[in-house]
Amino acid sequence: MTVEDQRGGLVGHGVATDRFPMGMRVLAVDDDPICLKVLENLLRKCQYHVTTTNQAIKALKMLRENRNKYDLVITDVNMPDIDGFKLLELVGLEMDLPVIMLSAHSDTKLVMKGITHGACDYLLKPVRFEELKNIWQHVIRRRKSDSKDQNNPLNLDKTCHGTEGGKGMETTGNSDQNGKLSRKRKDQIEDEDEEDEGSGHENEDDPSTQKKPRVVWSVELHHKFVSAVKQLGLEKAVPKKILDLMNVEGLTRENVASHLQKYRLYLKKVSTVATQQVSMAAALGVKDSSYAHMGSLDGFGDLRPYTGSGRLTNTALSPYPPGGMLGRLNSSAGLNLRGITSSGLIQPGHPQNLSNSFNSFGKFQQCMPDSQNSNVFQGIPTSLDINQLQQNNCPSHIRGFNPINDPTGFTLTASFPDSCRLAAVGTTSNTMSAASINPLVLQGNTQPIHSRVASGNQGLAPSNPESFGLCSGSSNFLDQNRCSESRQGAVQLSKLPSNALPTSGPLNQCHLHSSSFGISSTSPQIGNNPHDLSSTCALSCPLDTPRGDVQCEEGLIANMVPATSYTQTQRWEEHKQEYSHYMDQTFSAINSLASANSNQGPLSHSLHQGKAVCTNNFSASILDQLNGGTPSAAESIVVEKSAMNIKMKPDENQTKSQDGFIRSNYGSLDDIMNSMMRRGQNETPLVDSVLGYDAYSLGGSCM
Amino acid sequence: MTDMLPAAGSCRVGLMSQRRINLPQQTAREVTGYGDRRSPPPALLCRGSKTGLPVWMLGLGADRLRADMNRLLALLFHQGVLDEQFLQLQQLQDESSPNFVSEVVNIYFHESEKLLRNLRGLLMEREFSDYKKMGIHLNQFVGSSSSIGAKRVRNVCVAFRAASEQNNRAGCFRALELLEHEYCYLKNKLHELFQIEQQRVLAAGIRYPMQN
Numbered sequence: 001m002t003v004e005d006q007r008g009g010l011v012g013h014g015v016a017t018d019r020f021p022m023g024m025r026v027l028a029v030d031d032d033p034i035c036l037k038v039l040e041n042l043l044r045k046c047q048y049h050v051t052t053t054n055q056a057i058k059a060l061k062m063l064r065e066n067r068n069k070y071d072l073v074i075t076d077v078n079m080p081d082i083d084g085f086k087l088l089e090l091v092g093l094e095m096d097l098p099v100i101m102l103s104a105h106s107d108t109k110l111v112m113k114g115i116t117h118g119a120c121d122y123l124l125k126p127v128r129f130e131e132l133k134n135i136w137q138h139v140i141r142r143r144k145s146d147s148k149d150q151n152n153p154l155n156l157d158k159t160c161h162g163t164e165g166g167k168g169m170e171t172t173g174n175s176d177q178n179g180k181l182s183r184k185r186k187d188q189i190e191d192e193d194e195e196d197e198g199s200g201h202e203n204e205d206d207p208s209t210q211k212k213p214r215v216v217w218s219v220e221l222h223h224k225f226v227s228a229v230k231q232l233g234l235e236k237a238v239p240k241k242i243l244d245l246m247n248v249e250g251l252t253r254e255n256v257a258s259h260l261q262k263y264r265l266y267l268k269k270v271s272t273v274a275t276q277q278v279s280m281a282a283a284l285g286v287k288d289s290s291y292a293h294m295g296s297l298d299g300f301g302d303l304r305p306y307t308g309s310g311r312l313t314n315t316a317l318s319p320y321p322p323g324g325m326l327g328r329l330n331s332s333a334g335l336n337l338r339g340i341t342s343s344g345l346i347q348p349g350h351p352q353n354l355s356n357s358f359n360s361f362g363k364f365q366q367c368m369p370d371s372q373n374s375n376v377f378q379g380i381p382t383s384l385d386i387n388q389l390q391q392n393n394c395p396s397h398i399r400g401f402n403p404i405n406d407p408t409g410f411t412l413t414a415s416f417p418d419s420c421r422l423a424a425v426g427t428t429s430n431t432m433s434a435a436s437i438n439p440l441v442l443q444g445n446t447q448p449i450h451s452r453v454a455s456g457n458q459g460l461a462p463s464n465p466e467s468f469g470l471c472s473g474s475s476n477f478l479d480q481n482r483c484s485e486s487r488q489g490a491v492q493l494s495k496l497p498s499n500a501l502p503t504s505g506p507l508n509q510c511h512l513h514s515s516s517f518g519i520s521s522t523s524p525q526i527g528n529n530p531h532d533l534s535s536t537c538a539l540s541c542p543l544d545t546p547r548g549d550v551q552c553e554e555g556l557i558a559n560m561v562p563a564t565s566y567t568q569t570q571r572w573e574e575h576k577q578e579y580s581h582y583m584d585q586t587f588s589a590i591n592s593l594a595s596a597n598s599n600q601g602p603l604s605h606s607l608h609q610g611k612a613v614c615t616n617n618f619s620a621s622i623l624d625q626l627n628g629g630t631p632s633a634a635e636s637i638v639v640e641k642s643a644m645n646i647k648m649k650p651d652e653n654q655t656k657s658q659d660g661f662i663r664s665n666y667g668s669l670d671d672i673m674n675s676m677m678r679r680g681q682n683e684t685p686l687v688d689s690v691l692g693y694d695a696y697s698l699g700g701s702c703m
Numbered sequence: 704m705t706d707m708l709p710a711a712g713s714c715r716v717g718l719m720s721q722r723r724i725n726l727p728q729q730t731a732r733e734v735t736g737y738g739d740r741r742s743p744p745p746a747l748l749c750r751g752s753k754t755g756l757p758v759w760m761l762g763l764g765a766d767r768l769r770a771d772m773n774r775l776l777a778l779l780f781h782q783g784v785l786d787e788q789f790l791q792l793q794q795l796q797d798e799s800s801p802n803f804v805s806e807v808v809n810i811y812f813h814e815s816e817k818l819l820r821n822l823r824g825l826l827m828e829r830e831f832s833d834y835k836k837m838g839i840h841l842n843q844f845v846g847s848s849s850s851i852g853a854k855r856v857r858n859v860c861v862a863f864r865a866a867s868e869q870n871n872r873a874g875c876f877r878a879l880e881l882l883e884h885e886y887c888y889l890k891n892k893l894h895e896l897f898q899i900e901q902q903r904v905l906a907a908g909i910r911y912p913m914q915n
Contacts, residue, residue, distance in 0.1 A: 034811045034847040041795045041803060078842050104846030105864075126788045126849040 021136030022047040025069060029059040029087065030076040030102065039074065039102075039127055046132050056082035060090060067095045071139045074123075077103035077110060085117045092118040096146075098138040102127065116269070215255045224248065225259060234267070768903035775896055782855075784889055789852030805897055811851050815886060818844050822863075822879055826872070834867045837875070841867060844882075856885045 026048045030036040036052055043050040051070070053059050056079050063070060073091055077084035088099045101114040104125040114122040120138040123131055217225070228245035229237040239257040246256070779785045796803040818840050825837050841864040848857035859882045866874030 032814070032843050032847050032850075034807060034814060035850045037807055037810065038792065038795075038850045041800065042791070045795060076846075078839060104842050104849060125846040126791075126852070128788075129791060129794075 021139070023049050024136050024139060025049045025071045026051070026135075027059060027062065027070045027073045028052045028075075029056055029073065029079070030054060031056075031079045031081075032076065035076070035102075035125060035127075039132075042127060042129050042132050043074075045129060048132075048136075055079075056084070056087045060087065063091060063095050063097070067097070070097060072098050072100065072135060074100045074102055074135070077101055077105070077114070085113055088114065088117045088119055096142075098142045100135055100138065215251060217259060221246075221248065221251075222259075225256070225263070229260070229263065234264070765903055765907035768899055768906055772896060772899045772903060775892070775899065779892055779896075784853070784855050784885075784892060786852045786854040788849065788854075792851060805900075807851060808893055808897070811847055811853075812890060814847055815844065815856075819879075819883060819886065822882075826875055826879055831872065834870050834875075837867045838864060853889050856882065856889055859885050 026043055028036060028039050028043065028050060029052075030039065031054050033054065036054055040050050040052045051062070053062065056075065059073070059075070060082070063073070075084050075087050075091075079087070084101060084103075088101065091097055091099050098120040099118070100121045100123060101119045102123050102125060103110060103114075106124050111122045120142070121135065215221075224246045225242065228242045231245060232238070232241050237260060239253045239260055242260065243251060243253050243256045776785070792804050792807060800806075821840050822837060822844075825831055825833060825840075841860055845857055845860040845864060848854075848860055859878060863875060863878035863882055866878050
């Protein structure tokens with residue numbers, strides 16, 4: 001394909017040519033060789049012309065060499081050399097090409113970031129042929145919007161992201177193409193008075209070329225603008241005055257006005273990132289201190305800037321689970337999400353928008369693939385409950401939050417406020433854990449929990465169960481660590497899921513694919529869940545493991561019935577540290593049992609093995625021993641387990657009695673025990689891989 | 704799902720065996736099941752010929768092999784080991800890229816084992832705290848697994864990623880084990896698939912003299 005063909009076909013003629021989108025030139029950037037190869041072939045199948053590189057730096061070089069060589073850039077988000085977003089900004093800034101982001105992570109805040117940085121689209125891996133077939137629309141759209149008349153804003157809410165370039169002021173505003181399209185094509189660093197840059201150059205042949213002058217907000221121009229604003233004070237900055245101060249020929253008040261609007265949004269975004277925790281704390285009506293830990297929710301910061309007020313900040317917060325284990329944002333869903341962002345973010349102070357966005361978000365959830373729990377947002381409380389919620393905990397913001405959903409079968413009962421409070425308590429106390437739960441499971445920090453509670457439905461995103469399972473485990477841990485008061489909340493919290501999890505069991509099956517935790521389901525031990533979960537709680541299995549619950553790996557563990565009571569007490573009353581203490585106890589119990597059976601040989605041998613990894617199996621069986629108290633069983637299990645690596649991470653503080661006991665009984669093992677005890681504080685025991693039986697093979701001789 | 708357990712056990716991820724796709728090693732008898740009918744001399748049944756199949760067997764085995772392959776694929780789909788993305792990969796294979804699937808999958812194996820090594824190395828550290836790094840590895844793993852349609856592996860990775868985001872070390876360990884297990888199983892099965900495919904291609908491609 002000759003250069004002329006390409007240029008003629010793609011540049012200037014807009015959409016006219018028949019050949020387009022065939023032959024569209026795409027630059028694909030991804031550090032993962034597999035994805036890159038698959039992407040390349042998929043693009044070839046779409047009959048695009050593909051160039052690939054696995055380094056963002058190289059991509060930039062190629063783009064800079066000849067900007068006109070490419071029509072579209074697809075780039076991965078996580079890359080080692082340059083962050084995908086940075087690349088996005090640079091490409092938008094310098095080359096004004098449409099950029100599509102690609103990621104394996106469907107994290108909402110990442111998507112948000114992509115949109116705000118000007119991405120045309122945000123695709124999730126695995127990329128599908130159907131999605132790629134349509135990416136040419138972004139090229140057309142951008143071209144159209146470039147040539148668009150100021151008075152004819154089309155549906156450019158998406159393209160204008162990209163067209164505005166990466167001045168850091170990109171918003172999702174779709175009302176701004178009137179003014180400030182950065183025409184980066186030829187004049188990178190123009191000076192003032194960029195008039196008619198774009199319209200003149202961009203589409204000579206395009207019949208719809210508009211005649212109005214366009215302003216390019218170059219760096220210098222922007223500086224002037226900023227200094228003018230500073231002079232006036234942001235609050236008092238009015239376009240007229242700014243215009244006067246800037247004293248730039250040809251700049252109209254409208255130009256300044258729209259630029260100012262964008263600038264304000266940008267500032268809010270920047271500032272609210274810094275103050276996110278405080279505002280979040282305020283929003284949720286919970287203790288501030290705990291929210292200092294909400295670092296993990298940093299994604300929230302992205303959401304908040306778009307709300308003009310603190311109130312909406314929280315409303316904005318609510319619908320967007322930053323941790324977004326929402327399953328895959330496929331293109332349709334992604335589009336919905338874009339719709340959300342554009343509607344939800346553009347107009348701060350408009351709860352309606354948020355609810356709209358939320359609606360679409362709910363819809364998005366509904367169209368999530370391969371999950372029974374299509375109504376992820378079932379968890380979203382009804383407005384009624386939300387009001388209640390507000391009254392209970394949060395300031396009134398959520399009121400505007402007229403939900404959204406059509407939760408199917410979701411019923412928030414009057415228990416909502418209570419549970420909300422509990423959740424709030426839980427969240428406050430759970431700091432990290434709550435934070436982690438929130439993004440993953442909660443929509444808006446509280447609702448999902450309750451959704452799970454109240455409805456016991458699959459109000460969880462497909463991936464939520466898995467995350468939830470894991471995180472409720474950790475939350476339990478962390479709860480205990482953080483606040484005593486959280487215990488109650490934590491209890492509630494974790495109890496809630498227990499009710500919900502069975503229903504999410506089938507959920508697990510479908511999305512998480514029970515097989516992934518299916519190993520658990522194959523073994524009968526699942527019933528051991530102290531939460532009294534059914535066997536469907538394959539999820540909880542991994543969860544519970546830290547507490548020495550079932551971890552049915554490969555059916556290795558014969559008797560995996562953990563002492564539910566024991567573990568439960570452990571769970572609710574002890575720290576992670578205490579858990580390791582507990583492990584200690586079990587270990588020492590084993591020792592005692594072993595000694596009782598005069599089985600010191602193998603045990604010491606296993607101890608000698610250096611790597612002491614306490615497997616869940618081990619602990620579970622130990623629990624069994626502790627409960628059952630049958631020395632013979634203990635012996636067999638001890639022997640069996642001793643063959644495996646046993647690594648204790650005992651907490652020194654709490655093993656006094658056991659230490660003494662152990663030491664007294666295993667004088668020769670003192671050193672080993674000491675060294676093992678010194679190792680790794682407060683860590684839950686490592687679980688040796690069942691597959692990698694390195695130690696086992698090493699210690700095989702000990703049997 | 705119990706059938707996967709023994710298979711996984713045979714794969715020593717810890718040893719990181721780099722299995723490549725080899726020429727078929729099975730005899731014609733095993734492959735085609737036709738061994739009884741004509742009972743060729745034993746010499747012909749072993750890997751005497753270049754293809755590893757007795758020449759006279761070749762044309763007949765192709766259909767049987769295709770059936771075997773489809774059966775295996777169906778099983779894997781049913782188990783959720785693979786999903787439709789794998790089918791897309793297969794569709795991308797054509798004359799211009801005849802070995803596309805196996806190339807991609809080989810790269811995937813290579814990368815995945817690297818990742819698994821890294822992950823295990825990270826988790827085994829005594830003072831492990833770099834969840835972020837683990838998250839990066841996991842993200843790549845999720846991406847590549849989903850790109851080839853390794854659904855179960857991908858799901859475990861997602862869960863693993865969640866655990867690491869919560870700094871849940873125990874959860875990470877569990878997930879890692881699960882991941883290794885699933886990966887092993889996938890690798891075994893894909894190898895099996897490719898072997899059958901190779902044999903099928905060979906069987907279909909070789910013309911043998913129609914003499915008797």
